[in-house]
Amino acid sequence: MARVVTTIEAVRARFTALQQPLAFFDGPGGTQVPDSVIDAIADYLRYSNANTDGPFGTSRRTDALLTKARLTAADFLNATVDEVAFGANMTTLNFALTRAASRDWRDGDEIVCTKLDHDGNIAPWLELAHDRGFVVKFAEVDDECRLDLDHLRSLLSDRTRVVAYPWAANSVGTATPVAEVAALAHEAGALAWVDAVHYGPHGPIDVQAVDADVLVCSPYKFYGPHLGLAFGKRQLLESWRPYKVRPADPFPVGHRYETGTLAHELLAGFVAAVEYLQDDVGWDFVLEHERTLGQQFLDGLPDAWRLHGIPELDGRVPTFAITHPTLSPEEAATRLGEQGFAVWHGNYYAVETMKRLELDDGAVRIGIVHYNTEDEVERLLEALSRLG
Numbered sequence: 053m054a055r056v057v058t059t060i061e062a063v064r065a066r067f068t069a070l071q072q073p074l075a076f077f078d079g080p081g082g083t084q085v086p087d088s089v090i091d092a093i094a095d096y097l098r099y100s101n102a103n104t105d106g107p108f109g110t111s112r113r114t115d116a117l118l119t120k121a122r123l124t125a126a127d128f129l130n131a132t133v134d135e136v137a138f139g140a141n142m143t144t145l146n147f148a149l150t151r152a153a154s155r156d157w158r159d160g161d162e163i164v165c166t167k168l169d170h171d172g173n174i175a176p177w178l179e180l181a182h183d184r185g186f187v188v189k190f191a192e193v194d195d196e197c198r199l200d201l202d203h204l205r206s207l208l209s210d211r212t213r214v215v216a217y218p219w220a221a222n223s224v225g226t227a228t229p230v231a232e233v234a235a236l237a238h239e240a241g242a243l244a245w246v247d248a249v250h251y252g253p254h255g256p257i258d259v260q261a262v263d264a265d266v267l268v269c270s271p272y273k274f275y276g277p278h279l280g281l282a283f284g285k286r287q288l289l290e291s292w293r294p295y296k297v298r299p300a301d302p303f304p305v306g307h308r309y310e311t312g313t314l315a316h317e318l319l320a321g322f323v324a325a326v327e328y329l330q331d332d333v334g335w336d337f338v339l340e341h342e343r344t345l346g347q348q349f350l351d352g353l354p355d356a357w358r359l360h361g362i363p364e365l366d367g368r369v370p371t372f373a374i375t376h377p378t379l380s381p382e383e384a385a386t387r388l389g390e391q392g393f394a395v396w397h398g399n400y401y402a403v404e405t406m407k408r409l410e411l412d413d414g415a416v417r418i419g420i421v422h423y424n425t426e427d428e429v430e431r432l433l434e435a436l437s438r439l440g
């Protein structure tokens with residue numbers, strides 16, 4: 053496919069939001085959206101706004117949009133239309149799917165999570181453990197926050213029902229060997245339950261290549277609107293009993309897990325976001341540009357700052373957690389905010405990671421995505437240097 057966006061200038065020209073005097077390093081909390089996404093949302097509301105299955109134009113166009121959104125989601129994840137479901141966000145979908153998946157599990161059944169997970173892939177299991185007597189265990193990470201596969205393996209048993217893990221950690225940026233962990237889970241007879249929320253903007257997702265049983269992500273992290281998207285293998289989604297209202301259509305299968313009326317306008321935005329990312333820009337640009345900027349950040353990080361996590365780009369995405377010996381993460385982020393840099397501080401719901409790193413106040417998180425520039429990274433490094 054001929055790319056229409058091949059330079060950083062062309063990327064940034066697509067986003068009105070990026071014309072403000074603020075350097076957006078807050079992508080892990082949600083990225084900015086290109087104008088084509090905003091236009092798609094507005095156009096749906098202007099010209100096609102309706103509920104589904106009505107015998108009139110706006111409703112017919114809404115049905116067509118839903119079909120297109122499912123096809124787009126299936127293509128984006130390399131799944132089929134029966135295997136995708138939309139929801140309010142990843143967390144809401146995950147609470148619903150975990151509850152449906154575990155309906156016939158027994159007291160004492162086990163779930164293995166990891167210390168790299170966001171709470172959205174932990175709390176649903178903890179709540180089920182609370183209600184149903186399941187046991188949740190946590191796979192360790194090493195001192196550079198790589199997942200400890202030997203430890204993970206040692207936690208598996210014939211009671212393990214699920215291994216829940218992130219494709220990439222939203223706190224320290226570690227990318228996990230996602231297919232290898234899925235294979236370990238499967239050897240133990242467990243499901244591979246992948247949180248791809250943080251990985252979403254950084255690389256292509258292929259659920260078949262990694263053999264995920266369930267995978268959840270959030271389009272608002274990859275240039276789309278605030279929305280959640282889930283994949284589940286067809287035979288699993290068919291075998292579980294969903295919590296759904298009786299008249300809701302049971303097909304496509306994923307729809308059983310979508311309760312109530314979807315945010316149709318956001319589905320229009322989702323389709324436009326995937327078109328922007330996959331067709332207009334393409335993953336080659338994203339991967340190369342993020343790597344250049346990530347390396348620039350690692351090479352230039354002032355000595356006063358400590359990086360928590362993998363000190364090179366292999367095995368990670370360009371999301372960096374840093375701390376300063378005297379400035380708290382909140383103070384540092386606030387001062388950076390005053391100087392025109394959007395960065396997060398705290399634990400970003402990666403509770404177990406921060407406990408493992410003994411960072412009670414969390415860290416400052418610098419999230420680099422494909423629309424950031426070398427100039428922004430340079431200015432950020434100078435600002436970090438001035439802070440300490």
Ligand SMILES: Cc1ncc(COP(=O)(O)O)c(C=O)c1O
Pocket residue numbers: 080081141142143144170172173218220221222247248249250269270279280
């Ligand atoms: C890795 C990861 N998982 C899950 C979530 C929760 O996603 P959502 O806001 O779509 O519920 C986030 C949000 O930051 C995240 O970064």
